[in-house]
Amino acid sequence: MMDEDCSLRPGATDFSIAAIMARQDRPQRPKKSGKREEDAAGSDGAVCRRRRDSPVLGRRRDRDTPPEISSSTPGEDPVSSSPNPVLQERFNAEELRHVTCHLETKELWDKFNDLGTEMIITKTGRRMFPTLRVSFTGLRPDQRYAVLMDVVPVDNKRYRYTYHRSSWLVAGKADPPAPCRLYMHPDSPFTGEQLRKQVVSFEKVKLTNNEMDKNGHLVLNSMHKYQPRIHLVKRRENGLSVPITDLEMEEYKTFIYPESIFTAVTAYQNQLITKLKIDSNPFAKGFRDSSRLTDFESLYSRETMESMLSEQHFLRSPLLENGNLTLEERAMFAARFQLSLRAAAAEVAAGPYGAL
Structure with missing residues (x-):
């Protein structure tokens, strides 16, 4: 009678009839390679998770990619912060x-x-x-x-x-x-x-x-x-x-x-x-109109006339008519006065809202 495991007989080879019959009668054993791969993957995943959860690596990653702080990310926990009472209707x-x-x-x-x-x-x-x-x-x-x-x-x-x-x-x-x-x-x-x-x-x-x-x-x-x-x-x-x-x-x-x-x-x-x-802004009309140069020219003309009248009044003042000032000093006083007029005119020209 043939042994149950014919492949173990001394005369049996991989191509003999006994070996073939033994492979057909032998129950299929589950493959262990898949489990080994799963175990390996599981162990690798655990290692990866441990690495990701590592506080040292976390701190290193935080240093490499610093968080952006913007007006929409104030940097404090919005859940713990209570509403500012001065910003509430009451x-x-x-x-x-x-x-x-x-x-x-x-x-x-x-x-x-x-x-x-x-x-x-x-x-x-x-x-x-x-x-x-x-x-x-x-x-x-x-x-x-x-x-x-x-x-x-x-x-x-x-x-x-x-x-x-x-x-x-x-x-x-x-x-x-x-x-x-x-x-x-x-x-x-x-x-x-x-x-x-x-x-x-x-x-x-x-x-x-x-x-x-x-x-x-x-x-x-x-x-x-x-x-x-x-x-x-x-x-x-x-x-x-x-x-x-x-x-x-x-x-x-x-x-x-x-x-x-x-x-x-x-x-x-x-x-x-x-x-x-x-x-x-309605007071910025001069910036929008294509004819703004004409407006500025008329404004400049009006300012120039007013400044000339003020300058003539200044030059006829007793301070300059007493003859104690040299020509250079008179010119210096006139230049300073002209600059002050220009500064005042610029402030007025800016309008009630300033430049914009």
């Missing part, structure tokens, strides 16, 4: 709960906000463009109200503009803020009936970087982001002439418009903002 009088305030120039503000609004600040003060123009509903017709505006920092960061990316990036911590000032609209107080029929425009408010300002301008830091706020204050009949210095001492409601956030600058950073201001 009120402390039940009577003002249902009062609404509409931003009349919202479409224009949206255009600027899409690019990143910038506002020029100067030592002497610069007006805002776009202008905050608002209207109210839900007021008592016979009640008197004051309408105020202020500007508060959006965050505690300082920014810089990168031209190759055309974006604002965080540059560090904010400078110490100046004391917040309230700007009361010069036509205040209004009756509720007046506010229902008209638009309140803050076209005369000015922004400055002069911390010693005595003109009531709003003091800001350059390269910082700010949020304008509108305040409606209910006035008492016996206190209409009393200035408002602390909102918490009054009955008020604050309105916030996120689309009006801007960055204070001493010179425009984004060229698209400059173009949009020229295209939108």
